[in-house]
Amino acid sequence: MSAADYQVVIVGAGPTGLMLSNLLGRYGVRTLIIERLHELIDYPRAIGIDDEALRSMQAVDLVDKVLPHTVPHHMVRAVNSQGRVIAEMAPQTDEFGWSRRNGFIQPLVDRVLLAGLDRFPHVEVRLGHELLKIEQTSEQVACTIQDVGSGQVTRVTAEYMVGAEGGRSFTREWLGANFEGVTLPDRCLVVDVADDPLGTPNAIFGADPVRSWATFGLPHGIRRWEFMLGDDEDNELAESDAFVRGLLTDHVRSPERLNIIRRRVYTHNARIASAFRRGRVFIAGDAAHVMPVNAGQGWNSCIRDAVNLGWKLAAVLNGTSSAALLDTYEVERRDHVRGMVELSVGMGKAFASRGRLREVARTVVGTAVEYLPPVKRYVASMRFKPMPSYTRGAVVTTEIHRSKSILPAHGVNRSAGRLFIQPKVSAPDGAVKLLDDVIGLRWAVLAWNNDPRRLLSEKSVEALERLGAAFVQAVPEVQREWTAANASDGVTVIGDALGRVKKWFDDKPYSVLFLRPDRVIAAECLAVEADRTTEKLLDAISYLA
Template identity: 55%
Template sequence: MSDRKDVIIIGAGPVGLTLANLLGQFGVSTVVFEGRDELIDYPRAVGIDDEALRTMQTIGLVDKVLPHTVPDQKIRIVNGDRKILAEINPTTREFGWPRRNGFIQPLVDKVLLEGLARYPHVEVRFGSQVSAFASDSDGVTATISTASGEEQVTGSYVVGCDGGRSLTRQHLGLAFEGETRSTRGLVIDVANDPIGTPHAVFGGDPSRGYATLSLPHGIRRWEFTLFEGESEEVAEDDAFVFSLLAPHVPDPAGLNIIRRRVYAHHARVAEKFRVGRFLLAGDAAHVMPVVAGQGWNSGIRDALNLGWKLAAVVQGKASDKLLDSYEGERREHVKAMVALSLNMANLVTDHNRLRTAVRDMAAAVLDKLPKARARLNSQGYKPMPKYDQGVVVPSELPTWKALPDRADAPRAVGTLFPQPTVRNEDGCSVLLDDATGQGWRVIVWNNDPRAFVSEAEAQTLAGLGGTLVHAVPASQLTWAKAAAAPGVRVVGDESGLLKAWFDERPFSAIVVRPDHVVAAECIAQELNDVLKKVFRAADVTLATKTHNSIMNA
């Protein structure tokens, strides 16, 4: 006889643990199986971005993650002569958090694991290797091998978060399309950082590419390009390792080396992210070179996109079709991140002296172009999520005379909604997501949304765990709060950033998904009809049930 869970997650890495925390918040019964006996305890990923920190905020763990980060970590890209070719130093807070941060992955993974103790309906089983799957119309039964024998657990859905060599992906027979680059790297992690400076350096040295990064708690990482003929055994060769480090520190032999490891640069994307009741996330679905620091962050984006959809489906609030939007929304963005990572890897690992000389000259020219320099400095080259399909309702520029004709007005649908600091109903300064709640949100500027949302749609939104939000200038907060309809949450725009965002657009109402993506935008009078379209795009099955319960009450 098997156990029954809503969701089975394979792999207790950062993606599986983040997804489990999200499902825990939604009350979804979940089990995570991990073949190892404990979490991996050595540093792997070293960069966490603002989107991922917002996800940590979403699952209520960001305060425990932040102590293990280096905020606003600057990157300097240099040539073989240590001349700075470019500097990447974004310091804005569009989504509420620093855009680039160094971090210690094992400590953050531990925070994610410990966070699951909040949810009695979520469990993690270490030393549990999945050996077989059997699926039918009712679910998937996984056979688990443990030290004490075999057991079976059945789930409505299985999510493979089991890494680049994913057994889940192999079980599905899915191709892992892409390449493994011939260039490999040697990672060396050192305690008691002998350099101590807080920034990172990427060295595009034609004699041997390298990177060196400051990490929290006195750890420093070096990564060196390995050449053909240099085997993995060089990692254990002290003389070789010390020769690599000699140009970087006064005394390589005196370093406290805590890790040495050779890795390959993979750039691959699974042909599908969903097959029936099976889904893939993180490295099981895509891998990319480490240079851009987006592999870990891309996996966290997967979890945030998938978590609310799985919860809605298993709880009967949306149809199974909603899960099809996961691959449609994530795959193209992942491919863009893989391309970015390959380009950055090529930039700093090229050993051709002619090409690197041309690169250096091009960098010198770009440095004299203020717009190009500013774009690079602000990390404007990073592809941001932009969903044109899935749970989005495309908008058209309005033709009403009350709105000036602005053909260049930016569109927000399919993009992440910003997160400025606002005042909540108690008058405290908090980040927007904390003031509004983390689920579905209908945010209306300068209007009580209940004036434009019908009772039926308001009940559907409430059934999805959503919130109606009235955004006003902070000076109007007390007045708006006193006049707000029941169930409407009021936030005060203390910085003016919310007003500026709406000022740029001919829309005053937006629908924001639980993953902070704008699903729709419109003027206030169109809100109810647009909200219905969003629910249809999300295949919400709750609307009819809710309406019938109201009529029968």
């Protein structure tokens, strides 16, 4: 079998394909990305980017170019038909280094991701090319693609292929996967306006029993309105000038003067593919799952898919893990995606459903939330949002050895399979930076107080070095310079500049973490168990010695 033209072919230059291409570009993987359209879609679509996604933009060195197109701390208030606030989501925490909820303009961020590929000579982009056929052998995938303009047909080969071409995915059909779920009965009219006539910075959900609505203040003078449609209001009527401006009459004076840049009727789907993989071919993003817009997690879930699959493809292609590691992609992503779909459907039922009984229920619940501070904090901080939490896959979840020197209550406070925080720390040169900027896009062994190399055998160190792991010792800032002067060669000493690293470890029954490139905690242990835990970790990621 001759060598493949590319290591990975990606179909679809939406957020999933663009993010995955940037990750593979950073890992040095020869990649081809094709897109049927000649240009990226240029109208606003998704409008919410979360802290996890911004952390991913940071991982590919593009966050500084993304941030100008965002509104940090994008507050959301839900009001009833009398204008009374019945719920408020205003999370102020930044445990992952960024604002938890942000408004954004998707086309501008997608363009940043596309432009980011110019950095990588080993990543090729072909816009205006469509996938026609997929053929697979035990060693390669062959893709027949057509230049949409000229009609010229070519055939390229790759070691792996990822279909990220959206909800009508050709690749998903080729997999033979069912798109399981439902199309929800309610339809929604989306109206985007330039030169924002209100200018307020946040978002409001109007839980009106007659017609629910929402409005969002977005970057660069863009405002969005969304209106629920009745069964007797067809798409042609809903998109007409008279109907649109009639809906806007209650929201803004002189709606006929608005600069409307887009109007479109949407149906909402809640679906997950029955399979994410067939041999060397994968699906990701909207090709694998779609969800209603209510929770603002569709675009963000696409980014999570790309990040989860990206480091695993790179590990297999560079020879540090066997292809069995790729089985963990679907294992890890499916349950989390299901949680996001259920959250999106649930929020739609809570705030966008019609009827007087629903209105009464919302008012009662809103009153309870207002007068029960713990519930109010729970809602305001969006703790209901499902976080990635893997109990299977590329993680080690064996029981931690119990020690009398560890408080018994700590035995249940596990973190393997969850994202590690990203506080600001002092780098070796004393500069205060976000943790990921110090560690880089790679594996890391992070130990509180201890020198991680001194905890590990020579064999374990060699294996972790082959993975490209960083060895990181975290200490109180007052100890940083002394510790750095006495650390082993190859150990990065960071100072706990704000005390947040220690605070995180305060309530944990372990002191050593093994962090994946996507910053999921792959394994955790006490210092004395570091060597044994390394062995379990290498097995969990299908390490090739």
